[in-house]
Amino acid sequence: MSQPAFAETSSVPIQFVSRSRQRAEAPPALTTVCSSCHLKDLCLPCGMSAPTVERLDGLHFGRRRVKAGQPLYRAGESFQAIYAVRSGTFKSTLGATDGREQVTGFAMAGELMGLDGLAQGRHPSTAVALEDAEICAIPYDHLMELSADSGELQRAVGRLMSREIVREHSLMMLLGSMNAEERLAAFLLNVSQRMKARGWSATEFHLRMSRAEIGSYLGMKLETVSRTFSAFVQQRLLEVDKRHIRILDLEALTRTFEGRLQ
Amino acid sequence: MSQPAFAETSSVPIQFVSRSRQRAEAPPALTTVCSSCHLKDLCLPCGMSAPTVERLDGLHFGRRRVKAGQPLYRAGESFQAIYAVRSGTFKSTLGATDGREQVTGFAMAGELMGLDGLAQGRHPSTAVALEDAEICAIPYDHLMELSADSGELQRAVGRLMSREIVREHSLMMLLGSMNAEERLAAFLLNVSQRMKARGWSATEFHLRMSRAEIGSYLGMKLETVSRTFSAFVQQRLLEVDKRHIRILDLEALTRTFEGRLQ
């Protein structure tokens, strides 16, 4: 574990811009307030009352761009902030000492990353952008200070962490008891729902990750992922053109793994 | 994995403090204070300063016995409290609508359960005692109130949840990329470490769970678990008599899955 902390991580330093400064002089592009963010119903403020969201505006979010293929943070780095995806897609990976690594999740706009770093004060995982992306860095200390004053905020943060646990539970279920078709169906339906929640089509979308990354996430080899896609095409459940997916029969796809999840 | 250093078990006797504020319907439930609990270095108070632990004493823990085979809580029940195991062993399971269920974890003395219920306000999983057991019920509302006053406590709770996320990450790695021998070796070494942290032998112990439960947890069938045990016996890594395990060669067992985890 020889991880030079910030050496190669980012060319662009995170900028923490206070809200007053922002009003006064800072370029508006670099700071954000939750209350006027278009992602507020998906992201950190989800489910909070308006006054509480305004409280969040006091947070000094730093915005940062991350180029495709670049890491947002790496395993071993000290934990300072959690991250909210503004645009783009990320993968989180856990590395083994023998070089193998496994994808533990994909994050889309409005989703949070880095909650796992809190346990040890260092990130155990690495987050890499799958396309050019933009994030909000939410300083954890500051978030804790704020939530000490607000029960609602405190609870919301707890719920977010709990939701992450629940998410991983379903993934364990998937990895522990589903076959290849069920796994891929579950994955596609999950992506479909998340696309829909973001106002995109639930039945036609572009995957940002490679077959190998999907396979790593689902616990199967890239060849098996590819074969399973082909099988779905043959069954007329999907149309697939490389990473472009069109779901032809959502119900049948759902039936493929019905009763297996939740 | 995260193993807090083990401190003296024998010394401090458990103190039960009866409280005047007790609900009418409640049985003469005993309450417990964290500061004098023999599990305090493993459990909720782990890593907290003495003053903060004393703050925790203000929590009205309910103690409860759970008989072998009985549920502590069931999927679907409303979430009120998180639970700390005082004695005994539990399994957490996630059920599928088709009746299949999967074990998502085992909890031993000092470990917490139920954190996943916070997300939706109901427990998504069921916790069942594998032997006669005793737990502390930690009312979540009350815990939140307390932690609003104490940054340290607030952080500790956050760390606990994060640790759960990290734990599940390792399990995903296991389920996603290990073969049968690696999985069982990882499981046995994990149990071994947890036994050791509780002052028991790291090399000889009694498993509380069946082959089927181990299999469910590790994503394999009970027959495969059994065969893998036999293979380890043949390799002179273990002695196995039903659920009684003696590890003969800890290093070799470690080598079996070296580099795969973390």
Added chain:
DNA sequence: CGCGACTTTGAACACCATCAAACCCGGTGG
């Protein structure tokens, strides 16, 4: 154009699941 990264498809094989039988052990009841 040609290279590299990614994807698809085929063929053979390995590993684990499945089905089946036997065993062990404690508990119950004739």
Added chain:
DNA sequence: CCACCGGGTTTGATGGTGTTCAAAGTCGCG
């Protein structure tokens, strides 16, 4: 006392699913 039962475990034989190895196709890009 023994027979019987049920739950859990072990072991064998067989087959299926997904992996592995290999080759060829596609696409973007310098």
